[in-house]
Amino acid sequence: MRFLSVDSPLADDAPHLQALREQLERCDVAHARVASIDKLSNVLSADAAQVILIPEPALAHYLSFRDSHSQSQVFQTNPPHVVILLSQVSELDQSQLPPEAIDVWYLPMFDVALKMRLQSVAEHQQLMKAAQEQKKALGLQQERIRQEQKIVHNIFTNAYSRSLVSDPHIQTLLRPLSSYNGDLFLAAKGGTGSLYLFLGDFTGHGLPAAIGTIPASQTFFAMAERGRPVSQIAREVNRQLHQLLPEDMFCCGLIVELSARGDRLNWWSGGMPPAVVINPKGDTSDYLQPQHLPLGILPDAEFESGITSTRVPMNSQLLMYTDGVIELGISQQDALGVDGFLEQCKALQWKMPGICEFIEKELTEREPHDDLSLVMLRCSDTGFEEPNQDDERSRLPFEMKVRIGPNEARTLDPVSTIIRGVCQVEGLSKFRPSLYTALSEAYNNALEHGLLNMSSAPKQSSEGFESYYMERSRRLARLQRGKIDIELSYKPDDAVIAVKVRDSGKGFRFDHQDQPMAQEHTFGRGLHLIRELTRDLRWSENGRCIEFNFPLDKLPYE
């Protein structure tokens, strides 16, 4: 620490200043004399701690000096401290003192008094230094936290980015208490055209509560997109959260699947306040009462995955909400409650903009204490198209011949293998299920009647049906001879796959094939399927050979 002792413009001050300098000398304190305030700029250094001793008559000059040097490196990075020196009794207006002033000394001073003042200046200096270092460390720490928050925010955003937030069936009001939401709302399109929703509420709020939402959301999306049943989604999310969350944390959750036609809700609820079904007339027609413990509490073996299936009139609405909504005002001992909330919603004719406005108003009037989520689902046709695989059909014709002997028939699944191969060709995969059905019927007919000599008659009774298939596997196991030839010919110009299935059996009489099928008879249904799914069906070689063209110009169900 270095003292800079500035001369006074008043000659009367000189002896006092001279005496002070000598005292400093005696006390072994580093100091330098500065002839005037203006000369300070030559001696002030940004590198060292400095205390300027300024006689009161020079104070005004110093104030203008510091104003003009406020942007200098010294004043920006290591501003000096100031001690005002008074040598005559005069009024010192505190408002005149610069913020860096730390003391006022009356001259002359006894040595002992000066020593004490020097000590206190040194202590002050040290405190300031420590405070500055802490401030710097705190700044770095804050910057790190900001960076981490940014990353975490990104992860949350990405984790939910698959959610169908803008689906016209859904309106939401999602109000987290802090920047992380312990409530979770997700929507996904299911494989069979249904719409999946997940409204969850993790214990607590803020980041600890939000962390569990990430694995839960990934599981939900993966399973919903594959069209998995609600019960299995609930089970899997529970298993994961049970494994992951600490004992005292869990997730209240409502998982809902709206059917493609919009007339059925399959749902599982654990610990969520009852969602409400509102029929098109505006009356509450059903409550989705929670039937299970929240997710993440029970081990898999004890978990109850039982869902409820609820039919809803077309254009009903489903109102789902977390307990943040009904507990609004709980800290004022005046919670809104389920009844209070639903009454308000009904008065607002279940219209979401009005309900949102009401909740926002409640939020400003009463202090929220939890995350809050509100979701309104319109139950109508989801309008999700099947994934469109309208890629161009390959223009390269090909043929495929497969010969199936007893061994292949016993150990392989020839139809699946053939279909898998054929449908790798560009533009054919969308025909896979129907082509499978047609070829499977022809192949099984050839195998069962041609090679295994089975009669379809027993299939007409329930008991016979199963024993027919037992007999089939018995005969197949013993089969020694015979073969089935399958020929597929892809003809892009005719937009067909020509199919020929020939067996080496005795052939059969097929004079009844054109009779209308009896409704409840299982016999002949396979042939009927082939006829409806294909064109140009013909038999030859006394019933040993069946041929048909599988059309590729449009899908069978179009």
Add this chain to the structure above:
Amino acid sequence: MNLFTEYANDGKHFIIHVKGTFDFSVVHDFRQAYEGLSEKIGTVIVDFRETEYIDSSALGMLLNMRKSLGAGSRSIHLVNCRPDVRKVLDISRFDKLFVIE
């Protein structure tokens, strides 16, 4: 196992899921699934959401189930059919015997 079952609506609904190929390979499991079903179950649902392929043997199994459960006394719903599966059910006019959703 390509078949799994579950109860819903407090045990009043019974749901059978068939995964992948619905054909004679599940004939035994399918019958066992609904055999000895409790009287209090009023609705049986066959969920086709994970069914990729279906053939006439599956149609036979469905008809047997209907017969076994007392045709008409319980409602049997065939739900979440993909269009190809739906087409097969339509060809055989199953909409007259089952509730197809």
